[in-house]
Amino acid sequence: QKEVEQDPGPLSVPEGAIVSLNCTYSNSAFQYFMWYRQYSRKGPELLMYTYSSGNKEDGRFTAQVDKSSKYISLFIRDSQPSDSATYLCAMSANTGNQFYFGTGTSLTVIP
Amino acid sequence: GAVVSQHPSWVICKSGTSVKIECRSLDFQATTMFWYRQFPKQSLMLMATSNEGSKATYEQGVEKDKFLINHASLTLSTLTVTSAHPEDSSFYICSVKGRSSYNEQFFGPGTRLTVL
Numbered sequence: 359q360k361e362v363e364q365d366p367g368p369l370s371v372p373e374g375a376i377v378s379l380n381c382t383y384s385n386s387a388f389q390y391f392m393w394y395r396q397y398s399r400k401g402p403e404l405l406m407y408t409y410s411s412g413n414k415e416d417g418r419f420t421a422q423v424d425k426s427s428k429y430i431s432l433f434i435r436d437s438q439p440s441d442s443a444t445y446l447c448a449m450s451a452n453t454g455n456q457f458y459f460g461t462g463t464s465l466t467v468i469p
Numbered sequence: 470g471a472v473v474s475q476h477p478s479w480v481i482c483k484s485g486t487s488v489k490i491e492c493r494s495l496d497f498q499a500t501t502m503f504w505y506r507q508f509p510k511q512s513l514m515l516m517a518t519s520n521e522g523s524k525a526t527y528e529q530g531v532e533k534d535k536f537l538i539n540h541a542s543l544t545l546s547t548l549t550v551t552s553a554h555p556e557d558s559s560f561y562i563c564s565v566k567g568r569s570s571y572n573e574q575f576f577g578p579g580t581r582l583t584v585l
Contacts, residue, residue: 401562401576461512
């Protein structure tokens with residue numbers, strides 16, 4: 359079983375839609391949860407960073423962590439064509455520990 | 470967040486030659502630098518972790534004599550792919566982490582290596 363599971367998609371939505379991206383994990387020691395956005399042929403860009411359970415909102419983006427279910431989500435409201443990218447979840451147990459990445463979900467927002 | 474650059478952004482080389490990739494942290498003291506490789510439509514695979522002034526720690530299955538990593542300062546790390554072969558063709562990405570209590574990594578733009 360992989361440490362982190364993420365549906366690779368591809369996911370295609372119309373502009374303005376709400377997008378839900380998800381990851382599940384198996385290691386209960388994970389405490390730090392990140393979402394990265396990666397455009398084609400570019401390095402990942404940190405979008406959201408969450409410690410432990412709960413919600414975090416930043417503009418159109420909301421990250422949710424449910425440690426009891428070992429499930430994290432990223433919601434994008436009012437999606438824009440510029441949101442078209444691959445979204446990677448990542449997590450780690452402690453500071454300085456290895457990051458475990460999901461395989462990424464490819465998102466296309468159609469104008 | 471930190472601004473991270475990589476050079477070159479892409480390189481094509483002949484089989485058997487060595488290629489050096491630089492990772493620079495432009496405005497951030499990177500006490501730890503990570504090197505990843507990424508194949509098309511796949512996630513990031515950690516190759517090695519290096520702390521400034523120390524030898525790199527390689528992940529299982531990564532040949533340390535083939536992928537030489539040097540972390541000479543708080544702003545520079547290099548990855549040298551020695552005697553490159555076509556199967557080494559990949560997207561190589563570095564990331565940096567500082568001393569803060571937050572567990573964040575900031576990624577470079579990546580280097581695309583093609584070995585003919």
